[in-house]
Amino acid sequence: MAGYPKKDKNGTYYFVLEAGKDATGNRKRIKRRGFKKISEAKAAMAELMVELKKGNLMKEEKMSLGIYLDYWMENYVKTNLKPKTSAEYEKIIKKYLQPSLGHIMLNELKSTQLQNYYKEKLEVLSAQSVTHHHRVLSKALNDAIDWEFISKNVAKGAKPPRPIKREMNTHTGEQINLLLKTAREKTPVFYPIIFAVAHTGMRKSELIGLTWNNVDLKTEKIYIRQTITEANGKYFFNPIPKSEKPRGVKLTAELSKLLQILKEDHENRKNILGDSFNPHNLVFCNSKGNIMAPSEISRALKRALKAASLPDIRFHDLRHSHATILLKANVHPKIVSARLGHSKIQVTMDTYSHLTDSIEAIAVDQLDKLLQ
Incomplete structure (x- = not known):
C-alpha cells in the first residue's frame, strides 16, 4: 500500500x-x-x-x-x-x-x-x-x-485470543548425549551450536551473537555482551545496555575443547579466504562464515532428532533441558539462575516449579543419610 x-x-x-x-x-x-x-x-x-x-x-x-x-x-x-x-x-x-x-x-x-x-x-x-x-x-x-x-x-x-502457554519438553542427559552424537554426524555445521546450548543453557540469540573476543579459553568462560535477532528478513545486533554487567558462563571441559577446535578451524579458513570469511568474528556461523539463520538452526535440530529417533523438541527446550538436568542433580537454583541469565532467582523457581517434588525428594534422601 x-x-x-x-x-x-x-x-x-x-x-x-x-x-x-x-x-x-x-x-x-x-x-x-x-x-x-x-x-x-x-x-x-x-x-x-x-x-x-x-x-x-x-x-x-x-x-x-x-x-x-x-x-x-x-x-x-x-x-x-x-x-x-x-x-x-x-x-x-x-x-x-x-x-x-x-x-x-x-x-x-x-x-x-x-x-x-x-x-x-x-x-x-x-x-x-x-x-x-x-x-x-x-x-x-x-x-x-x-x-x-x-x-x-x-x-x-475486541477480545483477542488468550495465548496458550507452550508446554515445556525436556530431554534427559542420556537423550542429550545421543542427540549430540547424531548431530555431529548428520548436521556437522550446526553441531557446535547445538552442543553449546546443551552445555550452557544459553538462548539462541545469545549463541548466534557470540563473538570470539567474548570467549576466554584460558579461564574457560564466555561472556554475553550482545545478541543477534532476526525480524522481517533482517538481522539486528543488540548490545546489552552499558549499565548492565555482561553475563559470564563457565564452560564445561568438553565444550572448551570443541571451541578450541572450532577457533582453529575459523583461523585456517580466514587465512585461506581472507576477511570475507566470518566478517563479524562469530563463534557460530554457517559454512560461508555468515550469520546462522534461526530457522536453519531449528531445522538442523529437527533433522538430528529424527535421525536419533528422539521426541521432537524446540531449540529452546534444550535450554530447559540444561536447567532441568542441573536442578535434578541438586545444583543450587541460584547457580542455575545465573547460568540462564534470569533477572531473579524467583523466575527460575517459577519456571521450573514442576521439579519441586523431585528436588525435595533428593533433599529428603540426604536427610535420611545424615540424620537418625
Missing part, C-alpha cells in the same frame, strides 16, 4: 494515499505529483493528512486505516522504537493488517470487524501471534486518539 513519497521517471516525487473504498466498492486513491524534492512531497503528504483529519476533504477521501497505519509507521514506530521492533511492526502491518483491514475508514472501524479478523487469523497463526497483532493495532489507535484522528479506540472492545 502506497503512502510514502517515490520518485517518478521524470525525476520528480509523488505520493499516493489509499482512502478506502467509494460507494461502488472501488478503491479511492489520492495522488499528488510534481515535487522537486522528497522533503516537499513529505510535507505535502503531512498537510493532506491534516486535512483528512479535519474533514476538510470530500467524504470519499477521508482517511482509511491503511493510510493511517502508514502514517503511524513513519511518525511513531520508525522514530521511537528499536530497529528490530520497527521491522516486526512493519511486517505485521504490511503482511496482515493492511491487506485485511486497510480499506476500512479509520473513523468507521468497529470492534466486531477486529473480532472477525482475530477469528480469521487464528486459522493460520498462533494465538500468541494474533494477540501481538491486537497489541500493535491497539497502540496505533491510541496514538490516533492523541493526534485527534479519532475519539475512541475500538480495539478495547
Whole structure:
C-alpha cells in the first residue's frame, strides 16, 4: 500500500494515499505529483493528512486505516522504537493488517470487524501471534486518539485470543548425549551450536551473537555482551545496555575443547579466504562464515532428532533441558539462575516449579543419610 513519497521517471516525487473504498466498492486513491524534492512531497503528504483529519476533504477521501497505519509507521514506530521492533511492526502491518483491514475508514472501524479478523487469523497463526497483532493495532489507535484522528479506540472492545502457554519438553542427559552424537554426524555445521546450548543453557540469540573476543579459553568462560535477532528478513545486533554487567558462563571441559577446535578451524579458513570469511568474528556461523539463520538452526535440530529417533523438541527446550538436568542433580537454583541469565532467582523457581517434588525428594534422601 502506497503512502510514502517515490520518485517518478521524470525525476520528480509523488505520493499516493489509499482512502478506502467509494460507494461502488472501488478503491479511492489520492495522488499528488510534481515535487522537486522528497522533503516537499513529505510535507505535502503531512498537510493532506491534516486535512483528512479535519474533514476538510470530500467524504470519499477521508482517511482509511491503511493510510493511517502508514502514517503511524513513519511518525511513531520508525522514530521511537528499536530497529528490530520497527521491522516486526512493519511486517505485521504490511503482511496482515493492511491487506485485511486497510480499506476500512479509520473513523468507521468497529470492534466486531477486529473480532472477525482475530477469528480469521487464528486459522493460520498462533494465538500468541494474533494477540501481538491486537497489541500493535491497539497502540496505533491510541496514538490516533492523541493526534485527534479519532475519539475512541475500538480495539478495547475486541477480545483477542488468550495465548496458550507452550508446554515445556525436556530431554534427559542420556537423550542429550545421543542427540549430540547424531548431530555431529548428520548436521556437522550446526553441531557446535547445538552442543553449546546443551552445555550452557544459553538462548539462541545469545549463541548466534557470540563473538570470539567474548570467549576466554584460558579461564574457560564466555561472556554475553550482545545478541543477534532476526525480524522481517533482517538481522539486528543488540548490545546489552552499558549499565548492565555482561553475563559470564563457565564452560564445561568438553565444550572448551570443541571451541578450541572450532577457533582453529575459523583461523585456517580466514587465512585461506581472507576477511570475507566470518566478517563479524562469530563463534557460530554457517559454512560461508555468515550469520546462522534461526530457522536453519531449528531445522538442523529437527533433522538430528529424527535421525536419533528422539521426541521432537524446540531449540529452546534444550535450554530447559540444561536447567532441568542441573536442578535434578541438586545444583543450587541460584547457580542455575545465573547460568540462564534470569533477572531473579524467583523466575527460575517459577519456571521450573514442576521439579519441586523431585528436588525435595533428593533433599529428603540426604536427610535420611545424615540424620537418625
